[in-house]
Amino acid sequence: MGTTAGRWAALAGVVAAGTGLAVAELVAAFVDPAASPVLAAGAAVVDGVPGWLKDLAVAWFGTADKAVLLATMGVVLAAGAALAGVLERRRPPAGALLLAAVGVVGGVVAAARPGATAVWAVPSLVGVGAGVVLLRVLVARLPAPARVVSETQWARTHHSSDTGVDGPRLSETQWAGAHHPSDTGVDRRRFLAWSGVSAAAALVAVAASRAVSAGSRAVQAVRESLRLPTPATPAPPVPPGADLGVERAEPYITPNETFYRIDTALRVPTPDPAGWSLTVTGLVDAPFTLTWDELLALPLVEHHVTLTCVSNPVGGPLVGNALWLGYPVRELLVRARPQQGADMVLSRSVDGFTAGTPLDVLLEESRTSLLAIGMNGEPLPPEHGFPARLVVPGLYGYVSATKWVTELKVTRFADDEAYWTPRGWSERGPIKLSSRIDIPRPGDDLPAGEVVVAGVAWAQHTGISGVEVRVDDGPWVTAELADTVGPDTWRQWRFVWDAPPGDHLVAVRATDADGVVQTGEQTPVAPDGATGWHTISLTIV
Ligand SMILES: Nc1nc2c(c(=O)[nH]1)N[C@H]1C(S)=C(S)[C@@H](COP(=O)(O)O)O[C@H]1N2
Ligand SMILES: [Mo]
Numbered sequence: 399m400g401t402t403a404g405r406w407a408a409l410a411g412v413v414a415a416g417t418g419l420a421v422a423e424l425v426a427a428f429v430d431p432a433a434s435p436v437l438a439a440g441a442a443v444v445d446g447v448p449g450w451l452k453d454l455a456v457a458w459f460g461t462a463d464k465a466v467l468l469a470t471m472g473v474v475l476a477a478g479a480a481l482a483g484v485l486e487r488r489r490p491p492a493g494a495l496l497l498a499a500v501g502v503v504g505g506v507v508a509a510a511r512p513g514a515t516a517v518w519a520v521p522s523l524v525g526v527g528a529g530v531v532l533l534r535v536l537v538a539r540l541p542a543p544a545r546v547v548s549e550t551q552w553a554r555t556h557h558s559s560d561t562g563v564d565g566p567r568l569s570e571t572q573w574a575g576a577h578h579p580s581d582t583g584v585d586r587r588r589f590l591a592w593s594g595v596s597a598a599a600a601l602v603a604v605a606a607s608r609a610v611s612a613g614s615r616a617v618q619a620v621r622e623s624l625r626l627p628t629p630a631t632p633a634p635p636v637p638p639g640a641d642l643g644v645e646r647a648e649p650y651i652t653p654n655e656t657f658y659r660i661d662t663a664l665r666v667p668t669p670d671p672a673g674w675s676l677t678v679t680g681l682v683d684a685p686f687t688l689t690w691d692e693l694l695a696l697p698l699v700e701h702h703v704t705l706t707c708v709s710n711p712v713g714g715p716l717v718g719n720a721l722w723l724g725y726p727v728r729e730l731l732v733r734a735r736p737q738q739g740a741d742m743v744l745s746r747s748v749d750g751f752t753a754g755t756p757l758d759v760l761l762e763e764s765r766t767s768l769l770a771i772g773m774n775g776e777p778l779p780p781e782h783g784f785p786a787r788l789v790v791p792g793l794y795g796y797v798s799a800t801k802w803v804t805e806l807k808v809t810r811f812a813d814d815e816a817y818w819t820p821r822g823w824s825e826r827g828p829i830k831l832s833s834r835i836d837i838p839r840p841g842d843d844l845p846a847g848e849v850v851v852a853g854v855a856w857a858q859h860t861g862i863s864g865v866e867v868r869v870d871d872g873p874w875v876t877a878e879l880a881d882t883v884g885p886d887t888w889r890q891w892r893f894v895w896d897a898p899p900g901d902h903l904v905a906v907r908a909t910d911a912d913g914v915v916q917t918g919e920q921t922p923v924a925p926d927g928a929t930g931w932h933t934i935s936l937t938i939v
Contacts, residue, residue, distance in 0.1 A: 403541055404484055406589065410536035411483020412476055413593045413600075415497060418529020419475070420600035422504075426521035432665065432749070433518040435525065438508035440467055440664045441749075449822035453924060456709060464664055486537045493537070494530045501526020512750025532596055539589035614668035614780075621784055624671070626772045629723055630697030639881035642890050644852040647836045650880070650890060651702075652718035654774050659781050660707045660716060660795065662817070667748045667802045671785040676769065680744070680807035682734035690785060693771065696725045701766040701791075704856050704887045706829050708794035709923050713834050713932040717856065719887050722789045723772030727760050727806070730769065736761075736808045744807040744814045745788055745800035753800045754816035754825065755790060757808065765791055765859060766886070769803070791886035792859030794927060797827035824926035831857040831916045833865055833891070833908035834932050844938050849897040851877075851904060853932075854888040861885030861911035867893040868905045877906075885911060897938045905933040 419436065426434040444452075444467065455463045478500060486493025504526070505519035641650040671690040679685045700723050710716035731743070736757060743755045760767050767790040771778060778784040783801025790798035796818045807814070811825060819825050833855035838844055855862045861884070866874035880890035895904070907916040920930035 403487070403543070406540050407483040407487035407537055408480035409483065409593065410540065410589070411479040411481065411486065411493060411497075411533060413596050414529045414533035414536055415475065415479030415482065417532055417596045417600040417603075418497070418501070418525040418527075420525075420603035421528040422501075422521040422525025424521075424603040425524045426518075429517055429521055432511075432667070433508055433514065433521055434665070435504040435508050435522040436468070436471070437664045438511050438514070438518065439504055440464075440471060441511060441662070442507045443467060443471070444662050444664070449924070452821070468664070482533065483537065486533055487540055488543055490537070491534070494533055497529050497533055498526055501529065513748060532592075536589060536592055536596070539586070539592065614666075617668040617670050617784075618780065620671060621777050621780070624777045626723060626775070626777060627694050627698055629700040631699040633700035633702055633721055634883055636702070636883055637881040640883065640890070642852065642878070642880045642892050644837065644850060644890070644892055646839070647852040647890065647892075648834075648854050650719065650887075651774065652720060654720070654776060654779050654782070657718040657720060657773075657782065658707065658716045660709065661781075661801060662751055663749050666780045668780055669748050669785060669802055669804070674785050674804065676730075676786065676804055676806065678730055678734040678806045678808070680809045681737040681740040682731075682808045683737060684733065684735045686734060688730070693725060693769070693786065696729075698723055698725055698771075699766060699768065700772075701768060701789075702883045702887045703766075703768075703789050703791045704858055705789065705795055705799060706832075706856065706858070708796050708823065708827055708927045710832075710928065711923055712832070712920070712928050712930045713934075714928075717832075717834075717854075717888070720773050721775065722768050722770040723775075724768030724770035724786075724789065727767040727769055727788065727790075728763065728765075730806065731757070731760055731808070734806075734808065740808045740810055742809050742811045742814060744805075744809050744816060745798075745803050746805040746807065747800050747802045748804050749802060750817075751800065752816045753788070753795075753797050754811065754814065754819065755788075755793065755798045756826065759790065759793065767791065767798075792829055794827035794829055796823060797825075822924055827926055829856070829858045830927045830929055831860075831908055831910050831914060832929075833906045833916060835904065835906050835934050838934070838936055840934075842936075844897065844936060846897055846899045846938050849895045849936075849938070850892060851895055851906075852890065852892040853906060854890055855906070855908035856888035857908065857910035857914075858886050858888075862889045862908050863911045863913070864909040865889075865891035865893075866907055866909075867895070868907075869895065870902055874907065897936075899938045902936050902938060903933055904936060905931045907931050 422435045459466045482493040482496045485496060501522050505522035508522055509516050509519040675687050675689045677687045702721050704719040707716035741757050743757055743760055744752050746752050769786055770789045771786050773782055787801040787803055788799055834853045836853040851867060855865050865877040865879055867877050868874045877891040877893040882889045909915050917929050918931045921928055
């Protein structure tokens, strides 16, 4: 690059590729919102990157990792497009070929996504067609390198005419003449006009694709007008003592709006309940398919369950408690009649994600595992799995909580592998006994005297029987424990500390209902969940 004309060529590449991409998005909006080449390529990256890189991304960017991924892809694409522009000017049609190759790869990647058909390649191919034509048109408006006019001259001309500085000038006719002797000498203006029109077209295409993929908005409307059936088995009321009401501490029930969200989906899948169904299949004597209306007509159960992500670091936010409404998975499995030898249920989402849950856990009579459709009295929010998901008390989400679920395949751990298993995470994922300090928070102004320390502790399906707090090297002191609806949710705790001035370390540990004390041994989140005592440092003044 370097020369001015080279920079214009790079710009031509970016404009052409950007417009092609916008056209592709527009076509995708009509084909299938999930067929977007950008999202398909992003999803392929998400699925394809090595586990350590993904862990690093999550560690650095947290739940912003998706935005960072898309931004990185944008930068890489823009750089490639600029290169295509430069190549096209120097060695036509090398740039067009580069662009075409990227488009074809994009099409193949999109068509290879889980749930995709060959049609998913169409947006990329149409988009790249538009991009290639534009690239050739735009670059043809630029002076070819090392012909009638030298690049330096062109640069100077170009510069001086832009700024009005006088210098050795070449007429625009000469620029035009360098490439298209027959043209009338307005090629630079045409170049800019083409670029401008092209960029505007790109914006229109993106806006239009947004409008069309409002197909997902139609599903939103369906969701909003949905009235959840009354549960045949309502949840017992939450005892008033379950929430200690400590200001700024985590509430007993996590509102849907602030409930953590973890999944591999770059775009929230929005299956229409009208077309949704759940198939129970695999090693069963009586496979069947359940439609949305059939599900709504079943006797539904309400149950409070605290969900936790295996990627939650000690003290982390990836845990939340909600009231779920659904139908017991156990009943569905019993109806399908699992065969001898089966030991796993592979649940599958519309977007291809899978979780592997031990069959015996799902069959336990005393464990309310749900095919859930409601969360805290509302239909599941789209990002939490609308229209239906699994919720299994006691297991990390990655091995149990499949959102947008459409299939339960009864199988064997020896025969099938869930999404995260080949990516460095344990095949089994029981939730580990944990506790967290929510207040004080970093930066809190803490005068000496009574300081309230409070938080939550969880050991889903076993239950919490005690929480202790330790200040510096002092003894473990019993904290006040809140009430709970049962063993499947977290429990709040509170400790009033007579704090002396100075720097202090405050740690928490829980004991479960079996009498097991939370270990202080620190382990990382991979492969099966972090351990260690949450410890905060406080300055009392
Ligand atoms: N379809 C789908 N379901 C999924 C996942 C996913 O990536 N895709 N992630 C799982 C993980 S790792 C967790 S912790 C829970 C999180 O559920 P939430 O986002 O509703 O909190 O969803 C589970 N279900
Ligand atoms: Mo998770």
